[in-house]
Structure formats: C-alpha cells, structure tokens
Amino acid sequence: MVKKLIAPACLFLALTTLLAIEKEPFGEYKARRDRLAARIKGNVLVLRAAPDQELVKYQQERNFYYLTGFDQPGAILLLDAASDPPQEFLFLPERKPSAERWTGPKLAPGADAEKATGFAKVLSADEFETTLKRVSEGGTAAYGLKDVESDVGFLRQTKSPTEVALLEKAVQITLKAHRAAVRTIAPGAMEYEVQAALEFEFTRNGAERPGYPSIVGSGPFSTILHYNDNTRRIQAGDVVVVDIGAEYSGYSADVTRTYPASGKFSPRQREIYQIVLEAQKAAIEKVKPGARIGDLHNVAMSHIRSKGYEKYFIHGTSHHIGLEVHDVGDTSRPLEPNMVITVEPGIYIPEEQLGVRIEDDVVVTATGHRVLSNFPKEISEIEGLFKR
Numbered sequence: 001m002v003k004k005l006i007a008p009a010c011l012f013l014a015l016t017t018l019l020a021i022e023k024e025p026f027g028e029y030k031a032r033r034d035r036l037a038a039r040i041k042g043n044v045l046v047l048r049a050a051p052d053q054e055l056v057k058y059q060q061e062r063n064f065y066y067l068t069g070f071d072q073p074g075a076i077l078l079l080d081a082a083s084d085p086p087q088e089f090l091f092l093p094e095r096k097p098s099a100e101r102w103t104g105p106k107l108a109p110g111a112d113a114e115k116a117t118g119f120a121k122v123l124s125a126d127e128f129e130t131t132l133k134r135v136s137e138g139g140t141a142a143y144g145l146k147d148v149e150s151d152v153g154f155l156r157q158t159k160s161p162t163e164v165a166l167l168e169k170a171v172q173i174t175l176k177a178h179r180a181a182v183r184t185i186a187p188g189a190m191e192y193e194v195q196a197a198l199e200f201e202f203t204r205n206g207a208e209r210p211g212y213p214s215i216v217g218s219g220p221f222s223t224i225l226h227y228n229d230n231t232r233r234i235q236a237g238d239v240v241v242v243d244i245g246a247e248y249s250g251y252s253a254d255v256t257r258t259y260p261a262s263g264k265f266s267p268r269q270r271e272i273y274q275i276v277l278e279a280q281k282a283a284i285e286k287v288k289p290g291a292r293i294g295d296l297h298n299v300a301m302s303h304i305r306s307k308g309y310e311k312y313f314i315h316g317t318s319h320h321i322g323l324e325v326h327d328v329g330d331t332s333r334p335l336e337p338n339m340v341i342t343v344e345p346g347i348y349i350p351e352e353q354l355g356v357r358i359e360d361d362v363v364v365t366a367t368g369h370r371v372l373s374n375f376p377k378e379i380s381e382i383e384g385l386f387k388r
C-alpha cells in the first residue's frame with residue numbers, strides 16, 4: 001500500500017524537477033534547428049550536451065541549449081541536413097535508477113521525452129552510432145560544434161520575442177538586486193555584504209545563478225574592470241561600481257551603476273559621473289537597425305575625448321547579451337531588430353581611486369530601441385536612492 005502511494009509522488013517530483021526552468025515554446029527551438037539545417041544543407045551535424053560534473057551545478061552547453069531547450073547531460077542531437085526535408089533525432093541515455101538516487105530523476109528516451117522536448121524522435125543513446133552511420137551513408141560530412149559555431153552565433157544574435165521576454169525577466173531581477181545593493185552600501189560595510197544582499201535577490205526571484213561573477217568595486221577597485229574579490233571594506237567618500245547580472249532561464253542581464261558610499265557624490269565624482277552619463281545617453285540614442293557597435297563606441301568615445309578623458313576609457317562600449325553575458329556572433333554586424341546589447345561607457349582614474357561605469361541593456365526595435373533596464377541613473381536620482 002505504501003509503495004503504491006509513493007510511486008505517483010515520485011513521478012510528480014520527476015516532472016516538476018524537469019520543468020524547473022522556464023522554457024520557450026517548442027516551436028522556437030524547432031525553428032532554430034530548421035534555420036541551422038538550411039545553413040548546413042547537405043551535411044550531418046552531431047552536437048553533444050555538456051557532460052555532468054560532480055559537485056558542479058549542471059549547466060548545458062549554450063549552443064546545445066539554444067537548439068534544443070534541453071538541459072540534462074548525456075544527450076546527443078543529430079541533425080541530418082543531407083536528407084530532404086532535414087531529419088532530426090535526440091538521443092538520451094537510458095535511466096539508471098541507482099545513479100538517480102544521487103542525481104535525481106532524468107528523462108529517458110521514448111514517448112514521455114518526445115512530449116517533454118517537442119522532438120518527434122527521442123531515441124536511446126545506444127542507437128546513436130547506428131543511426132549516425134545510416135544517415136551518413138551517402139558520404140556526407142559529419143559536423144561537430146566547432147564547424148557550426150559561427151552559424152549558430154549568427155542565429156543567436158537576433159532574439160525571438162520569447163528570448164527577449166526571458167532577458168527582460170533577467171533584467172527585472174537584476175534591478176531588484178541593485179535596490180538591495182543600494183540598501184547595503186554604506187561606509188564600513190564589506191563589499192561581500194553587498195554581493196550577498198544582491199545575490200540573495202537573484203536567487204529568491206528565481207534566477208539560477210549570477211551570469212558572471214558579481215562586481216562590487218569600491219574606492220581603488222572601482223577602477224579595476226573585472227574586479228570580483230569583493231573583500232574590501234567600503235570607506236566614506238568612495239564610489240562603488242556595482243556591475244551585476246542575474247541569469248534567468250539561461251539568459252543573462254548585465255547592468256552597472258556607480259554609487260556614492262556616503263550617499264552623496266563629491267564635486268569631482270559628480271563631474272566624472274556626468275561625463276560618463278552623457279556619453280552613455282548619446283550612445284543609446286544611436287541604437288537602431290543598421291547602426292554598428294563600433295558606431296556606438298565612437299559616439300561615447302568622442303564625448304569622453306571632448307572632455308579630455310580618452311585615455312581613461314579603456315574598454316568597448318557595447319556587447320550582445322543572451323545565453324552568454326558576452327554573447328556570441330560577429331560584433332561588426334549591423335544591428336537588427338530584436339538584437340539585445342549593452343551600452344556601458346566608463347572612465348577609470350586609478351590615481352584618484354575613481355572609476356565610473358553606467359551600463360544599460362537595450363533591445364533594438366524596428367525604428368530604434370527600447371531600454372530594458374529602467375533604473376535611476378541621474379545624479380539626483382542616485383543620491384535620492386540613498387535618502388533613507
């Protein structure tokens with residue numbers, strides 16, 4: 001009797017576990033495989049899921065995820081673009097009940113998996129070799145991941161509306177985290193306390209992880225671009241660069257603000273902050289179809305140069321975001337609607353322990369752009385956040 005009661009409970013556990021991450025409609029992933037098949041017509045592609053690693057939270061290989069929406073280890077995608085129309089197969093390992101005591105239930109080949117993945121055929125991994133042999137009989141080349149990286153990168157640069165929606169959720173969670181950072185920043189607080197407060201917001205709002213190591217850089221570390229030790233005690237009069245992004249359903253936001261530790265910028269900090277802000281606004285204005293990331297950088301740089309701080313602006317202005325925070329693809333490609341990029345100029349003056357970066361996430365629309373990360377950035381607004 002007891003056993004009969006437990007069985008459905010286990011099944012329920014299995015299903016809720018498998019559906020934990022928000023997915024796009026199956027049709028989105030299928031459409032991507034169709035577009036990729038068209039680009040590699042005449043060839044056969046084999047893509048393998050990321051291997052499982054002990055004591056590491058599983059993360060699917062990004063291109064595999066993009067094409068399948070499937071986030072378990074051991075899977076193989078076989079895309080036969082040599083047949084007309086193209087054929088596709090997903091292979092999954094058979095279930096191993098003893099291993100599942102450690103890893104939790106995994107999806108097995110067959111009808112349930114076909115329903116759960118949207119693939120017409122989900123076969124056993126044991127059948128992979130013979131199937132590959134059969135579809136490659138005509139002498140077609142079998143591609144691996146390296147061969148299609150640029151093709152998938154091209155596809156990944158333009159987001160579907162459902163991808164934009166996931167990125168917007170990642171951004172919204174990140175903005176909540178910025179509010180938590182503001183509540184925690186104060187003279188005497190440790191940078192890691194700020195990190196803890198903001199990452200708490202990530203997790204409690206459903207983000208899987210930070211999309212990259214959270215940067216909380218105060219004083220001298222405000223000028224170190226990828227500082228993430230976060231071990232310094234924040235001092236009165238510091239600026240604090242907070243560069244963070246929640247990863248939600250695989251998609252990473254990337255939003256930076258620079259805060260005054262004491263709640264008010266010094267005159268010198270205001271001066272530099274205002275220059276960065278003006279450069280950022282000018283670059284955002286230029287985001288529209290046809291513009292290039294290089295054009296945005298020129299706009300931001302020319303403003304910063306006009307104020308005499310060219311040598312203190314030492315990085316690019318924009319990058320794509322998506323399944324990776326520095327998303328893949330050709331960065332010189334003209335912008336198209338539904339591409340999502342950051343705009344993030346900065347000025348870093350080590351000798352003054354003064355670094356300022358302001359970064360927003362922006363989606364390209366048919367006629368221009370829409371800023372996803374609507375969060376205070378005017379000096380008066382930032383200082384207003386600290387009136388508490």
Ligand SMILES: [Mn+2]
Pocket residue numbers: 254319342344359
């Ligand atoms: Mn960035």
